[in-house]
Amino acid sequence: MEMNLENLSKQELLKLIKDTEKELQKKDKLIEKQDFEAQNHLAVISHQNHLIKQLRRMLFGAKSEQFKTDLPALKEIPFEEYATVEEKSDETPVLETITIERKKNSTHKGRAAIPTHIPVYEQVIEPTEDTTGMVKIGEERTEMLEYVPEKFFKFVIVRPKYAVAEKNQDISLNPTSKNVVIAEIPSRPIPKCLAGNALLTAILVNKYVDHLPLYRQQQIFKRSGIEIQPTTIDSWVEQLGKLLKVLYDKMVVEIKSQTYLQADETTTKVLDSDKKGKTHLGYYWTYYAPLKNIAVFDYQKGRSIDAPREILEDYEGALQTDGYNVYKYYYDNNKVIHLACWAHARRKFEQAKLSNKVLAEYVLTEIQKLYAIEREIKELSADEKKEIRLKKSLPIINALGQWMHEKRATVLPKSPIGMAIEYTTNLWTSLQNYLNDGNMHIDNNLIENTIRPIAIGRKNYLFAGSHNGAERSAMFYSFFATCKLNSINPYKWLEYVLDNIADYKCNKLHELLPNNINPEMINNIMKNYNM
Numbered sequence: 093m094e095m096n097l098e099n100l101s102k103q104e105l106l107k108l109i110k111d112t113e114k115e116l117q118k119k120d121k122l123i124e125k126q127d128f129e130a131q132n133h134l135a136v137i138s139h140q141n142h143l144i145k146q147l148r149r150m151l152f153g154a155k156s157e158q159f160k161t162d163l164p165a166l167k168e169i170p171f172e173e174y175a176t177v178e179e180k181s182d183e184t185p186v187l188e189t190i191t192i193e194r195k196k197n198s199t200h201k202g203r204a205a206i207p208t209h210i211p212v213y214e215q216v217i218e219p220t221e222d223t224t225g226m227v228k229i230g231e232e233r234t235e236m237l238e239y240v241p242e243k244f245f246k247f248v249i250v251r252p253k254y255a256v257a258e259k260n261q262d263i264s265l266n267p268t269s270k271n272v273v274i275a276e277i278p279s280r281p282i283p284k285c286l287a288g289n290a291l292l293t294a295i296l297v298n299k300y301v302d303h304l305p306l307y308r309q310q311q312i313f314k315r316s317g318i319e320i321q322p323t324t325i326d327s328w329v330e331q332l333g334k335l336l337k338v339l340y341d342k343m344v345v346e347i348k349s350q351t352y353l354q355a356d357e358t359t360t361k362v363l364d365s366d367k368k369g370k371t372h373l374g375y376y377w378t379y380y381a382p383l384k385n386i387a388v389f390d391y392q393k394g395r396s397i398d399a400p401r402e403i404l405e406d407y408e409g410a411l412q413t414d415g416y417n418v419y420k421y422y423y424d425n426n427k428v429i430h431l432a433c434w435a436h437a438r439r440k441f442e443q444a445k446l447s448n449k450v451l452a453e454y455v456l457t458e459i460q461k462l463y464a465i466e467r468e469i470k471e472l473s474a475d476e477k478k479e480i481r482l483k484k485s486l487p488i489i490n491a492l493g494q495w496m497h498e499k500r501a502t503v504l505p506k507s508p509i510g511m512a513i514e515y516t517t518n519l520w521t522s523l524q525n526y527l528n529d530g531n532m533h534i535d536n537n538l539i540e541n542t543i544r545p546i547a548i549g550r551k552n553y554l555f556a557g558s559h560n561g562a563e564r565s566a567m568f569y570s571f572f573a574t575c576k577l578n579s580i581n582p583y584k585w586l587e588y589v590l591d592n593i594a595d596y597k598c599n600k601l602h603e604l605l606p607n608n609i610n611p612e613m614i615n616n617i618m619k620n621y622n623m
Contacts, residue, residue: 342605376546382531390402395418412431478529584615
C-alpha cells in the first residue's frame with residue numbers, strides 16, 4: 093500500500109524519516125555482519141583448502157623441502173617482476189623438442205676394493221679332469237666379500253694357581269692364602285654376568301645405533317642356538333645403565349659449560365603404569381654443542397617450562413632454538429644471546445606456498461640467497477665469515493625485513509602466509525644474531541640430524557617400557573650420537589669403556605667421553621681369543 097506523502101503533516105514526515113533511517117541502519121548492520129561472516133567463512137575455506145593440499149602432499153607428494161628456482165643466485169629481484177613471472181607461469185606452455193649431446197664417461201672406477209684388514213679364507217677348486225703329469229702354470233683368483241652371521245663362542249678365563257712347596261709336604265693337600273699365588277680376575281662391568289663385554293656392547297649398539305629391538309636380537313640369538321630370556325637381556329641393559337650413569341653425568345656437566353648450544357625436542361611414547369592400555373607421550377630434549385661436538389639427550393615427561401631446567405637453568409652463552417615459547421624463559425635475560433633458526437622460518441613459508449605461491453616463493457628465494465652465502469664461506473675462519481656475512485647477508489636480511497613489514501598489513505593474520513610472516517617477524521632480532529659471530533650457525537639443522545635416530549627408533553620399537561627405561565635410552569643416545577659427531581666407532585668405544593670403567597679414576601672419567609677419548613687408543617686394541 094503506497095503512502096500519500098502530500099497528506100502527511102510535518103511531524104509525521106519527520107517521524108517517517110527517523111523510522112526509515114533506523115531501518116536503513118539495521119540493514120547496514122545486518123549487511124556488515126553478513127559480510128564479516130562471509131569473510132570468516134572464506135578464511136576458513138582457504139585454511140581448509142591449505143590443509144587439504146598439505147595432506148595430499150604428505151600422502152602423494154615429495155617429502156623434500158628443497159626449493160628450486162631458475163633465478164640467478166644473489167641477484168636482487170623486485171617483487172613486481174617476481175609477480176609478473178608468476179602470472180606468466182599460468183599460460184599454456186609451448187612444447188618443443190630439444191636434442192642434447194654429451195660425451196660418455198668411459199673412465200669407470202670399477203668395483204670397490206675389499207678391505208685388507210679382514211681375515212682371508214681360500215678355497216682351492218681343482219679341475220675335474222685328470223691332471224696327472226701336468227705342470228701348474230698359474231692360477232685364477234676370484235675375490236668376493238663374504239659374511240658369517242653372529243658367531244658365539246665360550247670364553248674361558250683360566251688363572252693358574254701357584255704355591256711355595258715346603259719340605260715333606262704336598263702343597264695341594266694343604267694350600268693356604270699365604271703361599272698361594274694367582275692372577276687377579278679382570279674387572280667386569282656386571283659381576284657374575286653370563287655375557288662378556290663384547291656381547292653386552294653388541295646388544296646396546298644393535299638397539300641404539302642400528303635400531304634393533306631387544307626381542308628381535310633375542311630371536312637372532314635363538315637362530316644361532318643361544319637362548320637368552322628377555323628378562324635377562326633387559327636386566328643386562330638396566331645394570332649397564334646404572335654403571336654408565338656416572339659417565340652420563342659428566343657429559344651433562346660438560347655441555348652445561350659450553351658457550352654455544354643448540355636445543356630442540358622430540359616426542360617418544362612410554363608405557364605408564366598409571367595409564368593402563370595407553371602410552372604416555374614423553375619428550376627427549378636434545379642439546380648440541382657445535383664447538384665441542386657433544387650431544388646430550390635428556391628425557392622429560394612433558395614439554396612445560398620446567399622440562400629444560402636441568403640443563404638451561406643459569407646457562408650463560410648463545411642458545412639457538414626454534415620459536416617455541418618455553419625457551420624464551422631461559423634466554424630472555426642479559427646472560428643469554430638467542431639465535432633463531434632460519435630453517436624453521438623457511439619451513440613456514442614452504443608450507444604457505446600451497447596457499448600463496450607468489451609471496452611465499454619471494455621469501456624462499458631471499459632465504460636461498462642467505463644459504464648460498466653460507467656455502468661460499470663454509471671453509472673460512474670465524475672472522476672471515478663474520479666479515480662476509482655483514483657485507484653480503486645483512487643487506488638481504490634488511491631488505492627482507494622491510495618487505496615483510498609492508499606485506500604484514502596486507503595479508504590475513506590467520507592465513508598460512510600471514511602466520512609465516514608473524515612467526516618470522518617475532519624472531520627477527522634472533523634471526524640476525526648469527527651475523528655477529530662466525531662460529532654461529534644460520535640454523536640448528538645439525539641438532540635435527542642428531543635427533544633423527546630417535547625417529548627411526550620410534551618406528552622399530554614403538555615405545556619405551558617405562559620412564560626409567562626412557563631415561564636410560566636418553567643416556568645411550570647421548571653416547572652414540574657423540575660418537576657419530578666425532579667419527580668414533582661406537583662398538584669399539586663402548587667395549588673399551590666397559591673393559592676399563594670399573595678401574596678408572598673418578599677424577600679422570602671425563603677422558604672416556606667420546607668427544608675426549610683418543611681414537612687411536614680404542615682403534616688399536618686387538619683382542620686375541622686364540623680360536
